[in-house]
Amino acid sequence: MRPYLQNNDIKMDEAITLERDCDAILIPQGTPITLPKGSVVFVTQALGTSCTVNVNGNLARIEGKDLDALGYEPIEENLESASAEDGKVDEQLIWQQLSTCYDPEIPVNIVELGLIYDVKIEPLEEGGNRVNVTMTLTAPGCGMGDILVDDVRRKIEAVPNVTEVNVEMTFDPPWNQSMMSEAARLQMGLF
Secondary structure, three states: OOOOEOHHHOOOOOEEEOOOOEEEEEEOOOEEEEEOOOOEEEEEEEEEOEEEEEEOOEEEEEEHHHHHHHOOOOOOOOOOOOOOOOOOOOHHHHHHHHOOOEOOOOOOEOOOOOOEEEEEEEEOOOOOEEEEEEEOOOOOOOOOHHHHHHHHHHHHHOOOOOOEEEEEEOOOOOOOHHHOOHHHHHHOOOO
């Protein structure tokens, strides 16, 4: 199996009974919850390294490491950990990692949504590199903001030669649909 999910990897909108207790994040509040063994869920989105399920009319995000609760192989986020000899960070790999981060309610990655405003790589005096990311959310009050920031930070930290990650949230300029890529607008039916 690929290290990242695509919607066709998991049966969508079919009843799945959880095989064990499972940690999840309630959407859109961002509240951690535990879904008990025996709960019936319906997968609504399986992209990146997490899936969104409907449980009793509520949406919840389940991380790929917990997919065994749904009867699937868990996904471990592993990048080749070898560092480049020159100590540099591959910016393209950072963008690839960011494109595996998905809003749990929108089946488009955060890069295509236009949520990433800037990525800068800064060599550190003591060695290593800091990656500074400026990003936004589709709505300022989104309870999933901290979850998305943690997802961005965790995925960039896995990139070789990255020693620090700083994610700055901004709402200036405010996000709007024109910031989406053409492909994302077509996918969402916004043309």
